[in-house]
Amino acid sequence: MRRPAEETRRHILDVAGDLFYSRGVRAVGMDLVIGTAGVANATLYRQFANKDELVTAYLVSRNEHWWQRLRETAAAAPSPRARIKALFDLTRQDMASPGYRGCATLNITSEFPDADHPAHAAAVAHKNEVQTWLSEQLREAGDANPDDTAGKLLIILDGAQVLAAAMATDTPGDHMIQLAEQLLDTRLPAPL
Amino acid sequence: MRRPAEETRRHILDVAGDLFYSRGVRAVGMDLVIGTAGVANATLYRQFANKDELVTAYLVSRNEHWWQRLRETAAAAPSPRARIKALFDLTRQDMASPGYRGCATLNITSEFPDADHPAHAAAVAHKNEVQTWLSEQLREAGDANPDDTAGKLLIILDGAQVLAAAMATDTPGDHMIQLAEQLLDTRLPAPL
DNA sequence: GACAAGAGAGAACGATCCGTCTCATCCTCG
DNA sequence: CGAGGATGAGACGGATCGTTCTCTCTTGTC
Numbered sequence: 167m168r169r170p171a172e173e174t175r176r177h178i179l180d181v182a183g184d185l186f187y188s189r190g191v192r193a194v195g196m197d198l199v200i201g202t203a204g205v206a207n208a209t210l211y212r213q214f215a216n217k218d219e220l221v222t223a224y225l226v227s228r229n230e231h232w233w234q235r236l237r238e239t240a241a242a243a244p245s246p247r248a249r250i251k252a253l254f255d256l257t258r259q260d261m262a263s264p265g266y267r268g269c270a271t272l273n274i275t276s277e278f279p280d281a282d283h284p285a286h287a288a289a290v291a292h293k294n295e296v297q298t299w300l301s302e303q304l305r306e307a308g309d310a311n312p313d314d315t316a317g318k319l320l321i322i323l324d325g326a327q328v329l330a331a332a333m334a335t336d337t338p339g340d341h342m343i344q345l346a347e348q349l350l351d352t353r354l355p356a357p358l
Numbered sequence: 359m360r361r362p363a364e365e366t367r368r369h370i371l372d373v374a375g376d377l378f379y380s381r382g383v384r385a386v387g388m389d390l391v392i393g394t395a396g397v398a399n400a401t402l403y404r405q406f407a408n409k410d411e412l413v414t415a416y417l418v419s420r421n422e423h424w425w426q427r428l429r430e431t432a433a434a435a436p437s438p439r440a441r442i443k444a445l446f447d448l449t450r451q452d453m454a455s456p457g458y459r460g461c462a463t464l465n466i467t468s469e470f471p472d473a474d475h476p477a478h479a480a481a482v483a484h485k486n487e488v489q490t491w492l493s494e495q496l497r498e499a500g501d502a503n504p505d506d507t508a509g510k511l512l513i514i515l516d517g518a519q520v521l522a523a524a525m526a527t528d529t530p531g532d533h534m535i536q537l538a539e540q541l542l543d544t545r546l547p548a549p550l
Numbered sequence: 551g552a553c554a555a556g557a558g559a560g561a562a563c564g565a566t567c568c569g570t571c572t573c574a575t576c577c578t579c580g
Numbered sequence: 581c582g583a584g585g586a587t588g589a590g591a592c593g594g595a596t597c598g599t600t601c602t603c604t605c606t607t608g609t610c
Contacts, residue, residue, distance in 0.1 A: 188471070189471060190384075190468070190469060190470075190471055192382075192384040192385070192469070193384070267471055268468065271524075272468070272520055272524060273468050275523070275524040276382070276460070276464070276465050276468040276469065276520075276523075276524075277382060277384070277468065277469060278382075279380070279381060279382055279459055279523075281526065289524065290524065290525060293521075293524060293525060294525075314533070317529060317530065317533050318533045318536070318537055320517075320521060321514060321517035321518050321521055321530055321533055321534060321537065322513060322514065322517060322537070323517070324517045324520055324521055325512075325513035325514055325515070325516045325517020325518070325520070326513050326517070328464055328468075328516055328517070328520050329485075329512060329513055329516055331467065331468075331471075332463075332464060332467040332468075332481065332482065332485060333482060333485060333486075334473065337509060338509065338513055341506070341509045341510045341513055342513060344510070345510055345513065345514070345537075345541070348540075348541075348544070349537070349540075352540070
């Protein structure tokens with residue numbers, strides 16, 4: 167069984183990810199992950215040394231997947247502004263899907279406030295990457311102060327996500343789109 | 359000791375609140391609350407039947423205190439728009455204070471995703487009250503669609519809080535103020 | 551066909567956690 | 581002064597948690 171090693175790791179990560187995301191990390195015990203994955207105790211601990219390591223791997227994997235989705239949809243966008251819109255559309259789509267529980271990255275920072283925790287560090291790193299990506303798109307689109315606008319877009323993005331999750335509504339999705347459009351209209355030069 | 363009963367309850371609630379807020383509810387055990395409060399085990403459980411009850415009382419108490427602060431500062435405001443601005447100024451002030459961990463209400467919804475949990479219900483109720491308050495101020499200020507604007511203001515407010523806590527920066531505070539001002543400028547009729 | 555490696559099943563450990571209980575003490579009120 | 585009630589200190593139980601360990605069985609490789 168040479169191959170299944172990687173497969174098993176992926177399977178455990180998927181199962182743990184679903185549980186962590188839907189119920190919260192601290193509310194999910196390792197026994198539950200093991201039982202739900204239908205895997206042996208030793209098998210999990212051969213792939214992940216700690217729960218902390220499993221949690222960090224969950225967040226990293228989820229963020230990688232998110233980047234992949236964004237790049238796919240952004241690739242078809244003709245302009246940097248369209249790429250930014252693709253990000254917001256993608257987020258609104260997530261918010262409307264059943265079982266939406268908000269941004270996994272933000273939930274991690276809420277559950278693990280200690281900045282030294284590896285999962286917390288991974289979360290902060292991801293948010294920084296997103297902000298950098300936004301800033302690059304904005305600069306390319308002609309924004310005179312891209313860092314500033316990127317910070318504001320991130321506020322709109324995360325605020326809508328956290329509210330949608332808390333209130334179990336998707337109206338923040340529409341508000342988010344409108345706010346972002348309005349902000350971009352005032353910051354970006356008119357096209358053509 | 360007839361009087362101390364209420365005093366003790368308040369003391370326990372304050373101590374537990376500080377711990378819950380700074381470290382997260384699930385990360386704080388009852389033993390730690392008991393030890394930090396310098397109180398006997400039975401004393402705590404005579405005031406609060408469960409941990410759930412203590413957590414809910416913590417959130418309710420904190421929100422009551424927040425409303426009190428808002429009403430105090432808003433009382434001096436001459437217009438509904440000034441009252442809204444008072445809310446944002448108050449939030450920015452909180453964000454700049456040391457040990458800021460974001461909005462306690464949002465943290466609760468993140469730690470207790472189950473909508474049936476009493477603390478989660480209290481959190482949702484509070485967010486609804488704030489949105490209603492905002493909507494009332496906006497209607498009074500002449501907003502044609504106060505509910506819509508209130509939802510957007512809440513996104514800005516909560517987004518900035520969650521980002522400030524996660525990234526341990528207070529720049530979201532400035533962004534938040536600017537976003538709110540800009541939104542109000544486009545929604546409210548010009549004064550005088 | 552033999553062997554090493556990984557998988558499953560599960561026991562077991564120490565720690566922690568929430569909550570109940572006992573008991574001696576101290577304060578307050580009658 | 582005496583009685584009642586709340587308090588502090590702490591033992592205790594059952595549950596769960598994260599983690600380590602053993603033991604057997606399967607499976608792919610040589």
